[in-house]
Amino acid sequence: MGGSKHLVSSVREELDGLLPLYPLCSIYKVPERLRRVSQKAYAPKVVSIGPLHHGKEHLKPMEEHKMRYLQQYLRRTQINLEDYIRKIREQEAGLRSCYAETIAFSSDEFVRIILVDVAFLIEVLLRFRFRQLSEENDRLFNRPWMFEDLWMDLLLLENQLPFFILEDCFDADIMQRSSNLSERLSLIDLSHFFFTNKIQIKETEGNLEIIRSSQVAHLVDFCRSIYLPLKPSATRGPAPKTTPRITELNRAGVKFKLGSSSDLFNIQFSSGVLEIPKLAISDQLEITIKNLIALEQTDCMETIVSDYAFIINRLVKTSKDVELLVSNEILENGLGSISAAAAVINNLADGLTVDPEDCCYGTILKDLNEHCSKPWHQWREYLRKHLLHSWATKKTIGAVVLLVLIFIQTICLLIFIGLLG
Incomplete structure (x- = not known):
């Protein structure tokens, strides 16, 4: 009986210690089914942001530099360190609940991590937009190779801070006045300038207006909002179990055309022509798309990025498929090797789950199947296989x-x- 009382007491204590669920919980560990394909796409190389990767040995060299950014931020804002600590501590319960994982750091450790990383992120965004704010010996902005690694670390789902705490610690008026800036820019404006320049997305002004009126969870959520089309172009529907790949479609008479839209997801098929917007294959693209997919697979009802990876993976399986799209100027291969580009495309969809009954590109896939099943196209393929090859x-x-x-x-x-x- 005594043992039972102890167990009851222990369980009750554990239950009482549970934090309330926060409605904006949005920062997750990447599911293992996605991580096992490409660990490097989700792990920071240079800098930890937030508590999930804090303290890892290979990221410690950046900690001193982050402290220097905090020092400069305090000088820039002329706000007491005590005031920032109090502001963050008041939000501690909500901040912890934004992470799906239980954060083991003590209250002081947690607040310190958030404080340093908030100042660091804001300083990075400011210095990127206003280069004159960088100090002469700035190890990031004066060393392009290091900055390239760092900015991609900001795209990782596990390497995020809740956006609301960044906004709470940022005052546009104080920033403009103290730094003699020519413009009064919000944190949304600074984030938009940063990511549209680094990811090189065009025509995002409409998305920016929507972002201003919505709740941004974190920087990965911000990037996804930039990518998403204002008006979905594809018709949703059930996806067939199989689809001919690019080279098979080519043999069946399908023509390929470079899409004119800046919307990456605007894939169209009409009158035997498959129109696909330009896709630039690079390490940066892999990291970006994979982390947007990870966000969708953990925290989104709509899965347009996942569906995009699904259709591209269906269409492109081999180096021959890549070569055909490169020759039609649809794919831009920044990796040099055709086989490496094919591997990146194949890996995008590994481990993801999509609803086969409600896919963004279900109707297009169905139309491609119907095109290839018509007698003339079947005869054309038969002739190719059994006559021309002989x-x-x-x-x-x-x-x-x-x-x-x-x-x-x-x-x-x-x-x-x-x-x-």
């Missing part, structure tokens, strides 16, 4: 075609002579 050289093909033409000409001539007779 001919050894182009000269042989040319000779056979010439014989066929001569035969047809002879028949026509005989018919014409018969009519005259």
Whole structure:
């Protein structure tokens, strides 16, 4: 009986210690089904942001630099360190609840992590927009190779701070006045300038207006909001179990056209033409898309990025598929190797789950299947497989075609002579 009382007391104490669930919980550990494909796409290389990767040995060299950014931020805002600590401590319960994982750091440790990283992120965004704010010996902005690694760390789902605490610690008026800036910019404006320049997304002003009127969870959520189309172009529907890949579609007479839209997701199929917006294959693209997918797979009802990875993975399976899209200027291969580009595309969809009954590109996939199932296209493929492949050289093909033409000409001539007779 005594043992039972102890267990009851222990469980009750654990239950009483549970924090209330916060409605904006949005920072998650990447699901293992996604992580096992590419660990490097989710792990920070240079800097930890927030508590999930804080303290890892290879990230410690950046901690001193982050403290220098905090020092400069305090000078810039002329606000007491005590005031910032109090502001963050008042929000501690809400901040902890934004993370799906239980944060083991003590209250002081947690508040310190958030404080340093808030100042660091704001300083990075400010210095990127106003380069004159960088100090002469700034190790990040004066060393491009280091900054390239760092900014991609800001795209990682596990490496985030809740956006509301950044906004709470940022005062646009104070910033403009203290730093003699020519513009009064919000944190939304600074984030937009940063990511549209680094990710090189165009025509996002409409998205920016929507973002201003909505609740941003963190910087990955911000980037996804920039990427999302204002008006979805594809018709949702059930996706067929299989789809011909690019080279098979080509053999069935499908033409490929570079899409004119800046909307990456605006894939269209009409009158035998598959139109795909330009896709630039790079390490940065892999990290960006994978972390947007990770966000969708953990915290979103809509899965347009996941659905995009799903259709691209269906269409592109081999190096031959990549070569065909490169030749049509649809793919831009920044990796050099065709096989490496094919591997990146194949890996985008590994581990993700999509609803096969409600896919953004379900109707397009269905139309592609129907196109390839028509008798003429089936005959064309049969001819290619069983006849053209059996001919050894182009000269042989040319000779056979010439014989066929001569035969047809002879028949026509005989018919014409018969009519005259």
